[in-house]
Amino acid sequence: MSGDLLDGLVTDARASLERARRAVPPDFAAVLAKARAEQPDLPAVAPELDDADDEPGAEVVDIRQRPRVAAGPDPVDDLVDGARGSIERMVEQRRMRPIPPMPRPIVPRRRLALVVGAAGLLAAALVATFAGVRWVEHAQQLEADATHAQAAQVGQAQPDAPADVVDVVVEPERPRVRASAPPPEEEPEPVVVPQPEPAPERASKPATPPDRLRALSEQARTLWRDGDRTGAEAKFLQVVNQGGRSSLAELAWGDLFTLARQQGDDARLAKRWRSYLARFPKGRYADDARAGLCRRAGDGGQCWRDYLRDFPRGSYRAEASANTEGR
Amino acid sequence: MSRLPTDPAMVVPLRPVGRAPSGPIAVADPRERTEALVARARQGDLDAWSRLYQETFDGLLKHVCYLTGDAALAEDLVQDAYARAMTNVKQYDGRASFMGWLRGIALNVVRMHWRRSRSGDRAADRLRVVAEVTEAGAAAGVDTVHLQDQRMRLLYELLATLPENLREAFVLRELEGLSPEEAAAQLGITEGNLAVRASRARARLRAELEKLGWTEAAT
Numbered sequence: 054m055s056g057d058l059l060d061g062l063v064t065d066a067r068a069s070l071e072r073a074r075r076a077v078p079p080d081f082a083a084v085l086a087k088a089r090a091e092q093p094d095l096p097a098v099a100p101e102l103d104d105a106d107d108e109p110g111a112e113v114v115d116i117r118q119r120p121r122v123a124a125g126p127d128p129v130d131d132l133v134d135g136a137r138g139s140i141e142r143m144v145e146q147r148r149m150r151p152i153p154p155m156p157r158p159i160v161p162r163r164r165l166a167l168v169v170g171a172a173g174l175l176a177a178a179l180v181a182t183f184a185g186v187r188w189v190e191h192a193q194q195l196e197a198d199a200t201h202a203q204a205a206q207v208g209q210a211q212p213d214a215p216a217d218v219v220d221v222v223v224e225p226e227r228p229r230v231r232a233s234a235p236p237p238e239e240e241p242e243p244v245v246v247p248q249p250e251p252a253p254e255r256a257s258k259p260a261t262p263p264d265r266l267r268a269l270s271e272q273a274r275t276l277w278r279d280g281d282r283t284g285a286e287a288k289f290l291q292v293v294n295q296g297g298r299s300s301l302a303e304l305a306w307g308d309l310f311t312l313a314r315q316q317g318d319d320a321r322l323a324k325r326w327r328s329y330l331a332r333f334p335k336g337r338y339a340d341d342a343r344a345g346l347c348r349r350a351g352d353g354g355q356c357w358r359d360y361l362r363d364f365p366r367g368s369y370r371a372e373a374s375a376n377t378e379g380r
Numbered sequence: 381m382s383r384l385p386t387d388p389a390m391v392v393p394l395r396p397v398g399r400a401p402s403g404p405i406a407v408a409d410p411r412e413r414t415e416a417l418v419a420r421a422r423q424g425d426l427d428a429w430s431r432l433y434q435e436t437f438d439g440l441l442k443h444v445c446y447l448t449g450d451a452a453l454a455e456d457l458v459q460d461a462y463a464r465a466m467t468n469v470k471q472y473d474g475r476a477s478f479m480g481w482l483r484g485i486a487l488n489v490v491r492m493h494w495r496r497s498r499s500g501d502r503a504a505d506r507l508r509v510v511a512e513v514t515e516a517g518a519a520a521g522v523d524t525v526h527l528q529d530q531r532m533r534l535l536y537e538l539l540a541t542l543p544e545n546l547r548e549a550f551v552l553r554e555l556e557g558l559s560p561e562e563a564a565a566q567l568g569i570t571e572g573n574l575a576v577r578a579s580r581a582r583a584r585l586r587a588e589l590e591k592l593g594w595t596e597a598a599t
Contacts, residue, residue: 128589129582129585132534132585133535133555135527135530135532136555138524139449139529139531140442140555143445144438144445144451147441147455148438153459155429155430156460156462157463158466317452368430368434
């Protein structure tokens with residue numbers, strides 16, 4: 054049926070494989086963002102399959118000796134070769150993009166429950182002991198704390214609050230402004246790959262109370278889990294916009310990278326890397342973001358030279374060296 | 381396409397990635413080098429994991445692409461496979477190659493996906509794909525790439541109708557092109573058993589194609 058066509062496809066597939074083999078290794082991009090899944094009770098290796106096909110007398114055909122062409126055209130061959138060509142091309146295209154962030158290991162639910170339970174018990178025991186000995190003093194302290202917290206909240210909303218309270222908040226929330234003209238949650242403006250300058254001290258503090266950021270992050274992950282990537286993305290953007298240089302905001306960046314990658318939106322991914330680098334020039338994802346941008350740079354290796362200067366022991370130094378040698 | 385849920389509550393904190401390795405791996409032999417990295421990974425060294433991840437990602441992704449026929453889905457499943465591998469790395473005993481071990485985990489993840497996404501017989505879908513492929517093949521000057529993609533769609537539609545054990549054998553042996561030894565070892569079966577399964581898978585695929593009128597259309 055299609056002997057010539059098959060030969061051609063097989064040749065193309067081999068050539069694709071060869072090209073793929075020669076390509077530089079992919080980067081270990083972005084980050085630890087994504088952790089999925091319900092706890093698997095998976096064995097570490099493929100379980101033994103049933104041997105129902107091993108019954109005595111079963112027909113055994115040595116497929117190494119199967120005369121594919123001599124037996125006449127087989128429509129399955131046609132499909133197989135077409136599929137092989139598509140998959141090799143798919144894999145090669147994928148290789149041109151950075152690899153996704155390395156996932157975090159999954160903690161078995163039982164282990165997690167034990168840890169949480171033990172911590173809870175310990176905390177309860179400590180509280181009980183402490184309360185038993187000094188409950189009156191403790192209650193007074195709690196009351197004092199509550200008063201202080203209330204004062205701090207008032208301080209956030211009032212410009213003339215005491216300096217030590219206001220100083221906690223870098224970019225005070227502007228609830229009234231937002232209420233009258235709610236700004237759309239926009240992505241931060243893209244910037245050129247920054248030099249690793251220390252960010253201003255004030256910018257390193259979260260603009261929003263951690264509890265709120267944490268709640269937003271949790272909402273985002275819930276939406277993501279439910280398949281609402283757009284909703285999740287909007288929430289993560291809120292976290293990065295409001296979280297300044299907090300660790301929660303940085304983690305949200307990792308999730309935004311993953312979402313952009315899942316949507317196959319390379320342009321958005323690159324834009325996010327740049328925005329991230331502007332805030333976290335030496336952040337946990339900076340190495341990956343810089344390498345990802347350098348792959349797209351097309352500037353004769355200058356980007357990789359800068360990378361080597363800033364990350365002399367970076368994960369992509371081998372790739373960077375390969376891209377700068379002889380230029 | 382079904383996606384796996386992300387459950388951030390089920391993760392453990394790790395040291396930041398992308399930092400300088402905690403120790404150099406200056407071993408020339410790739411196998412020894414991998415063993416050294418695995419030994420470090422078993423002790424929780426994330427830098428070692430990151431190197432293993434970089435070095436094995438493409439190979440594992442390709443494997444899962446062959447099993448699923450869908451790059452985006454394969455990427456998600458590969459992520460799950462690594463997450464499981466990181467959790468279970470202490471169970472890796474070094475008898476098989478590290479890559480072989482990873483492929484085994486990935487296969488389990490793919491199986492779980494298959495079981496989750498089982499949605500009954502989709503004969504109508506297959507008929508539609510056959511019609512599209514036939515139409516594409518008949519069109520003058522049709523793009524080979526497009527034709528290949530259509531054929532791939534059809535093949536994976538058909539593969540979805542096969543029992544798991546036949547599907548795996550066919551994909552590993554006939555599609556991915558593993559040697560009988562490699563494919564049998566990965567599936568944990570004998571080469572003879574592998575041959576039977578691959579042969580039965582082919583026969584079923586052929587029968588299904590004939591039922592759909594593909595043979596006439598293609599010739």
